[in-house]
Amino acid sequence: MTRKYCPDEFPITLCLNGYELATYQLTKADLDDWAVGYLYSEGIINEPGDLKRLTIDEDHGRVLVDMHNEFDAEAFSQKQKHFTAGCGKGVTFFSMTDVKKFPKIKTTRTVTLSYLLKKRHEFAQNSPLYLETGGMHGACLVDKDGNITVREDVGRHNAVDKVLGYAVREGLDPKSLILLTTGRVSYEMLSKAARFGIGLIGTRTAATKQAVQLANFLQIEIVGYVRGKMATVYTSQGRVLNDVSKVAGEQP
Structure with a gap:
């Protein structure tokens, strides 16, 4: 099989209340979903209502997010980073010990x-x-x-x-x-x-x-x-x- 296109990856900088969290290698599709999902997964937001504004600036490779609450950039910068295994070399701020403190999952779906x-x-x-x-x-x-x-x-x-x-x-x-x-x-x-x-x-x-x-x-x-x-x-x-x-x- 001959593939017509190569995968795309772009450096995208995530900015929160004017503070640059990091630059990530991403495919440009659905960047609004990515920003919300990443911020939620890392415990920075708890619900969409925590966000005041989310702007995608593809021309400059930036996702600009404003929260209603203050963001303590200094405290955040001191958190230990855990670089993820495999593709993309992402970063998470949750250790395995942190994850064990999450609520246990309750569902009856089989x-x-x-x-x-x-x-x-x-x-x-x-x-x-x-x-x-x-x-x-x-x-x-x-x-x-x-x-x-x-x-x-x-x-x-x-x-x-x-x-x-x-x-x-x-x-x-x-x-x-x-x-x-x-x-x-x-x-x-x-x-x-x-x-x-x-x-x-x-x-x-x-x-x-x-x-x-x-x-x-x-x-x-x-x-x-x-x-x-x-x-x-x-x-x-x-x-x-x-x-x-x-x-x-x-x-x-």
């Missing part, structure tokens, strides 16, 4: 593996940037009615921030959602879902040992290698029913 495989296929077919380039990550939310929302980016963390930003802005109920991602689920990826309150994560690749440990502690279900007719259930929350004979069994 699904079958065949349902997850079906939604993963729909996700893949509705990822236009990946289909054009072959080099994009994606993140997808599945609601209780089976509707999907997809966001894409050159970085797996950015894609998850984008789709979570959409959920925060739309006021979606996290207990009814499933998060699917093309990227590896590491502890900081797990923390993004946990911060919002999503109880089920599926990925087409692997989850790290640290992410699985945190997921079990926070009562989140992680399913890895969701592709074709295969998957691996890493956790044991009882939210995924194995109705596919070729699916790998639960892992300790």
Whole structure:
């Protein structure tokens, strides 16, 4: 197969109340969702109402955010940074110890593996940037009615921030959602879902040992290698029913 386009990445500086938080490598699509998702995932905002104004300046590679409350830039600059594994070399200000303090996830939603495989296929077919380039990550939310929302980016963390930003802005109920991602689920990826309150994560690749440990502690279900007719259930929350004979069994 010949791809027509290459993946795009641009340096985008996020400014909060006039303070430059950092410059990130991003795909320009859905930058408003990314900004809200990133600020929410990092605990800087708790709801869209915390924001007064959000402006995208693509010409100068800046996202300008104004909050209603004061932002203590000096205190923020002193926080320990944790650089994320893998693509994009993102940064998070939550350690594993911090994430363990998040509320445990309470949801009664259960699904079958065949349902997850079906939604993963729909996700893949509705990822236009990946289909054009072959080099994009994606993140997808599945609601209780089976509707999907997809966001894409050159970085797996950015894609998850984008789709979570959409959920925060739309006021979606996290207990009814499933998060699917093309990227590896590491502890900081797990923390993004946990911060919002999503109880089920599926990925087409692997989850790290640290992410699985945190997921079990926070009562989140992680399913890895969701592709074709295969998957691996890493956790044991009882939210995924194995109705596919070729699916790998639960892992300790």
